[in-house]
Amino acid sequence: MVIVGCFAVAGLWASIAPVSTPSMQEQTRAVAQTLRCPTCIGEDVADSASPIAQAMRLVVAEQLAEGRSGDEVRAWFADRYGDDVLLDPPRRGAGWLLWLAPLALLGMAAATLTRRHVGNRRALAVIVPCAVVAALIAVWAFPTGHDHPPAVETVTDTSAIPVLVAAVAQSPGSAELRIALARNLETDEQLEEAADHYGAAVRLRPMDADLRYRHAFSLLRAGEQEVAENALEGALDVESEHAPSLLLLGTIRQYDGDQSGEELLRQFLEVAPDHRNAQEVRDWLEGRSVPVSPGGEQ
């Protein structure tokens, strides 16, 4: 319930923050959030990991870049998929709900805390670290093969771990909470525990290749190379051109003298020729250098 309040705080803060021109990425996400994933029940296009949802996000971005409005983009999708692809707001508009829902949740969280800790001022102090957690979760991003890792990679507050552990205990089926906890555990060098929570998140979101990759990476850091390789194979089963998985699995196998490693690395170069590690991989495959091992040792 405390974490519910945290999300409410994040949502309310976002809604009263100073208005700035949204980036194309933000505009794309905003429109994608109003479209229902045609493949995954209960998910919107912005967050679904299904191949079709990923493609729909690309089409949204293309159309916005061509100058179409959000309404025109939605109409385009409704024309092809039917009106049920639209996640329409109620009569008063989504803006009202974006205000009402966080306020309602904050109220619920506050009421719960008050009931449980009558007269205990320390309960209110939970809200402060919760804001930190909420801010982190609000900018959450997975490694997606982009050249620049998200800023949140280096910004974690390990004092949030007990809060997240409690939240996961309350909501063990929440992949988002599992992932947030895993990231904080990684930062705190609790690598085996982090890997366990990433694994749980993968079981909740099996079609998320980025998440599978993240799980594999944590396993590797925890010294579980064989299990990590299986996890990477799982990511490639979900998304055969997942560049980070091709790179990491190819590197592991190439380093171990497994010939399949070279094939994987060549596939990586094919799908991500401009990746920041691409030249290093080319040099390695052509015998011009020896890279650092996947475990970080030389």
Add this chain to the structure above:
Amino acid sequence: MLVTLLLVACAQQPSDDPRQAPDLSGEGLNGEHIDLAEHRGSVVIVAAWASWCTTCRAELPVLSDAQDRLGPDGLQVIGINLRDRAEVALTALEQDDIDLPSILDQDGTISVHWGVRGVPTTFLVDREGMVLEVTHGQVTEDWIEDVVAPAVRDD
């Protein structure tokens, strides 16, 4: 735990009336150029599939057989290969001894333009380029006989 506002509009499906097929052109699995417009005058089955999709693999022989039997009467089968790798898709076709000219749709945007929700999805396009029918899931020989064959022979 996240606040997800899922407010569902009336669940209206796309109209069942025939509609103009979207453009479909691009590079095939063997690097050849494929264009639906070049088959105007034929009845065309447009089949969205992927090598990683088991039901897609199961229906490929049905589509191939339809091409063989009804091709002389003016049927053409064209695939949209969704989020796949050309060499992997070609290997899958070779394993099943299937010849299915397919346009590569590696980022999935072609499939989105066609309204594909998942694979396999099959569209039946008439000789004037109008989409007569959309089938979600594996097509069968009965579907070929009951739906496709009449469309081919009626013209």
